[in-house]
Amino acid sequence: MKKIYLSILLALGLILNSQAAGINVGVSLSAGVFEVDGAKEEFKGAHSSGASPGNVTKNASTDGDSAEGLFGIGSIFVEKTLGDRFAVGIDYVPHSLESETAENIQGLEIGSSATNTVKVEFEDYTTAYLMLKANENVYAKIGYAQVDVATKEVLGTGGAYGDTDLDGVTFALGYNRDLDNGTFLRLEGNYISLDGVTLTNTNDATKSVTVDGIDGYGAKISIGRSF
Numbered sequence: 001m002k003k004i005y006l007s008i009l010l011a012l013g014l015i016l017n018s019q020a021a022g023i024n025v026g027v028s029l030s031a032g033v034f035e036v037d038g039a040k041e042e043f044k045g046a047h048s049s050g051a052s053p054g055n056v057t058k059n060a061s062t063d064g065d066s067a068e069g070l071f072g073i074g075s076i077f078v079e080k081t082l083g084d085r086f087a088v089g090i091d092y093v094p095h096s097l098e099s100e101t102a103e104n105i106q107g108l109e110i111g112s113s114a115t116n117t118v119k120v121e122f123e124d125y126t127t128a129y130l131m132l133k134a135n136e137n138v139y140a141k142i143g144y145a146q147v148d149v150a151t152k153e154v155l156g157t158g159g160a161y162g163d164t165d166l167d168g169v170t171f172a173l174g175y176n177r178d179l180d181n182g183t184f185l186r187l188e189g190n191y192i193s194l195d196g197v198t199l200t201n202t203n204d205a206t207k208s209v210t211v212d213g214i215d216g217y218g219a220k221i222s223i224g225r226s227f
Contacts, residue, residue, distance in 0.1 A: 022081040023227045024184070028091070031072045032190075032218020073097055073125070077222070085133045091143075093125040096150075121150040127170055141172040145192055166214065168194035174220075186222040191215070 079089035129143030150163045174188025194214040201207040 021227065024077075024079040024081065024087065024089070024224050025227070026077055026184075026222050026224020028075045028077060028186075028220050028222040029072075030075065030190075030218050030220040032070070032216060034069050034071055034214055034216045036069075036214050071097060071216070071218070075125075077224070079131070087131040087133075089129055089131065091127040091129065097122040097125070123148045123150055129170070129172075133176075136178075137176050139174050139176055139188075141170070141174070141188070141190075143170040143172075144168075145170050145194070147194070149197075164197055164199060166194040166197060168192055168214075172220070182226045184224055184226060186220075186224075188220050188222075190218055190220060 073093050074095065075091050075093045077089055077091040079087045081087045125145070125147040127143045127145040129141045131139055131141045133139045145168050146165060148163065148165045170190060170192040172188045172190035174186050177185045179185060192215070194216075196213045
């Protein structure tokens with residue numbers, strides 16, 4: 001997927017070199033909440049907690065189907081306008097977003113246990129989007145997003161859950177205000193839906209973690225300049 005973004009960035013670079021007019025660049029600050037659906041850990045076959053065959057599932061939250069977390073991120077963007085109503089752009093988050101560290105103590109045998117800690121880092125969060133202006137101020141966006149997911153786990157029983165990437169779609173509605181000297185200010189509300197994933201323990205194929213999907217709701221403020 002990174003090749004897709006590199007190709008888009010290369011195309012935008014060629015546009016910048018060949019036709020400077022109609023380029024928007026800027027920075028953004030976003031805040032909101034992510035909701036993880038169906039997060040669970042699964043043990044197949046015989047397991048230490050009961051030493052009996054059968055699958056065991058541990059949900060990530062008390063209600064068994066979702067977990068939430070707040071986020072705040074900064075990003076940079078570049079756009080190319082296409083006439084008066086359309087623009088294509090790339091939005092990139094140049095820093096990682098870390099989850100809180102989760103810890104649980106796993107019983108092994110009578111009188112023994114192992115402590116597991118897990119933290120997740122989201123890196124290279126990139127969105128390619130199309131923007132449509134309804135009028136001089138109001139606009140809508142639809143985009144394709146990708147984020148790399150790095151797991152930072154310490155498992156007392158050994159093994160690891162490898163890194164992966166997630167893809168999804170994003171939608172936004174916003175308001176644009178043109179200021180002096182080609183600068184502009186934007187405020188928008190957005191929604192993102194990322195696909196789910198299942199990762200298998202590298203040391204034990206009977207253990208896996210699954211996320212059915214991630215939904216995000218947030219608001220973004222941006223300031224930029226047109227050339």
